[in-house]
Amino acid sequence: MEGSLIWILVVHILVIAYQGEVGASDRIQKNFQYNPKQPHRTAYHFQPSKNWMNDPNGPMYYKGIYHLFYQYNPYAAVWGNITWGHAVSHNLIDWIDLEHAIEPTEPYDINGCWSGSATILPGGNPVILYTGADFKNRQVQNLAEPKNPSDPYLKEWIKAKNNPLMTPINGIDPQFFRDPTTAWQGPDKRWRVVVGSQIDGHGTALLYRSKDFVTWTKSEKPLHFSNKTKMWECPDFYPVIVSRRNGLDTSVHSKNSKHVLKASFNDQDYYIIGTYNPETDKFIPDVDFMESYLKLRYDYGIFYASKTFYDSAKRRRILWGWVTEGDDKLDDIKKGWSGLQSIPRSIVLDKNGKQLTQWPIKEIERLRRKEVNLQNKGIKGGTAFEITGITASQADVEVSFHLPNLHDAELIHPEKVDPKILCSEKNASTKGVIGPFGLMVLASKNLTERTAVFFRVFKSHDDKYAVLMCSHQTRSSLRKVVNKSSFGAFVDVDPKENISLRSLIDHSIVESFGGGGKTCITSRVYPELAVGQEAHLYVFNYGTKSVTISNLHGWSMGRAKIFPAHGKKMFPTPN
Ligand SMILES: *[C@@H]1O[C@H](CO)[C@@H](O)[C@H](O)[C@H]1NC(C)=O
Ligand SMILES: *[C@@H]1O[C@H](CO)[C@@H](O)[C@H](O)[C@H]1NC(C)=O
Ligand SMILES: *[C@@H]1O[C@H](CO)[C@@H](O)[C@H](O)[C@H]1NC(C)=O
Ligand SMILES: *[C@@H]1O[C@H](CO)[C@@H](O)[C@H](O)[C@H]1NC(C)=O
Ligand SMILES: *[C@@H]1O[C@H](CO)[C@@H](O)[C@H](O)[C@H]1NC(C)=O
Ligand SMILES: *[C@@H]1O[C@H](CO)[C@@H](O)[C@H](O)[C@H]1NC(C)=O
Secondary structure, X not given: OHHHHHHHHHHHHHHHHHHHHHHOOHHHHHOOOOEOOEOOOOOOOXXXXXXXXXXXXXXXXXXXXXXXXXXXXXXXXXXXXXXXXXXXXXXXXXXXXXXXXXXXXXXXXOOOEEEEEEEEOOOOOEEEEEEEEOOOOOEEEEEEEEOOOOOOOOOOEEEOOOOOOEOOOOOOOOOOEEOOOOOEEOOOOOEEEEEEEEEOOEEEEEEEEEOOOOOOEEOOOOOEEEOOOOOOEEEEEEEEEOOOOOOOOOOOOOOOEEEEEEEEEOOEEEEEEEEEEOOOOEEEEOOOOOOOOOOOEOOOOOOEEEEEEEEOOOOEEEEEEEEOOOOOHHHHHHHOEEOEEOOOEEEEEOOOOOOEEEEEOHHHHHHEEEEEEEEEEEEOOOEEEEOOOOOOOEEEEEEEEEOOOOOOOEEEOHHHOOHHHHHHHOOOOOOEOOOOEEEEEEEOXXXXXXXXXXXXXXXXXXXXXXXXXXXXXXXXXXXXXXXXXXXXXXXXXXXXXXXXXXXXXXXXXXXXXXXXXXXXXXXXXXXXXXXXXXXXXXXXXXXXOOEEEEEEEEEEEOOOOEEEOEOEOOOOOOO
């Protein structure tokens, strides 16, 4: 008894101390996350207190702390004056936003400190390579190092005196030379790094090598290029391991590993999987960019300029992506902010070896609160029902559908249709045979506003099935200026087994994972009616055949603790 009384006192004092700490910035903190005056701010996604944010940069795990840097405009809710924001966390969910890590101050980055990556050197110290927009607005690559590596928060960064380390010479276009990757070491102990470029109009991953991380030499041959794409932004290159759930550190190479090359173009993050030989630096893709009708992407919705890192604490590879606004620019300015980071996802090679699968990191489950459950519930064709009892505007929903009857599925040729177009033509209200079935999220009570995340099952010409996943936003908001275009992609699952869907709903973002994370679609929505307590959640089936909800689990989600640091450091308890 006494023990717990003392403990309560200690907690009380800590809470008072904590409030004192944040007290001065109370006003900022109140507006930091979702609140009735800012109904489209999120409650558990990372966003700074105000202004513009884009690409995630240099994510890493260092001395027990996760670091996220991000492209940030300290002055406005539009792109410009790009600086590296910096936030730290014990659990990838609760964040403290620190002072800027890298600011445009030198001739080689005076017009912006653009995207880059962190590399943990063999002694354990981290370094950052980033792109500077120099005094002539040329793109160059620079190095920054921690001022005090014994500080786990890595608050201060020093730019190397030899900067810039890579400049656009020998035919490299100074406007197309950016976003260095995490470096990896070959068997010859030399470092390799890839920089995004466009050569003769073709997206290219330029390869550089270095013995000391300071003097870099461009390889004759790029790591890879594609004449079916233009400029590659934010390339990423990393190993994945066949038939294992854990991730690999970037320099690891083993008999069972394959390599992933990701490039950002056409507003999407595309990837290919292939074989990399670290002796010759040859990368041979299994299927090249834009070669297969699948055109593999991390996410088929709004998700760009992503970056992965290896989390050595939990031996996994984690993916972060920038989720931009679909709102009018003037509204961004009015709201005072623009841009979110996705929920970090752990990313692995699928069992089939042909694609990646993603899943929200386990830590997000600590925010699950009130729960609702359903088992084995049939939904007749043409019906919908509401899931009540959880906060529908701030939720995590996992559902699995069983399709007892696949006869009479409509026919399509998946390689001849564009799934995105198919999803906008065959929207949630267009009846089908098997589907559309799925969730209506951020819906108003009478469904005037709703975002539909759903599946349709088709038979393809060779008697196989094609499962289409859609996110349909046409009715997501009464507001006219909002971008309500729909998204769609196929999910490589067998509909004779159950089809799963998980949606993370957070006021103005819906991140959906189909088929256990084989196909992901993120959308931004800005409801007017379906906000806060007025948001509802429905399950529907507008096909003619009935489907069964094998399982449904839904949770209200708590808020993440995200706040700016003011002076002294104060962190959420590690867990
Ligand atoms: C960049 O910063 C300057 C102040 O340093 C400001 O005048 C200008 O409006 C800013 N530009 C943008 C696009 O935020
Ligand atoms: C594109 O590159 C491929 C090989 O990489 C080559 O076979 C093809 O001719 C090229 N096409 C064009 C239009 O350059
Ligand atoms: C769905 O599509 C049908 C026909 O293509 C169209 O008439 C209807 O307005 C669409 N509904 C929505 C909600 O987009
Ligand atoms: C749905 O509710 C909204 C707000 O209460 C109202 O404006 C609208 O007319 C309703 N629509 C229908 C079809 O009942
Ligand atoms: C709306 O968003 C889609 C998908 O991100 C994009 O392709 C389209 O260009 C956008 N439309 C407008 C008018 O911005
Ligand atoms: C699929 O759904 C059916 C019907 O609800 C259920 O009996 C079965 O256990 C489910 N299978 C799996 C693998 O979850």
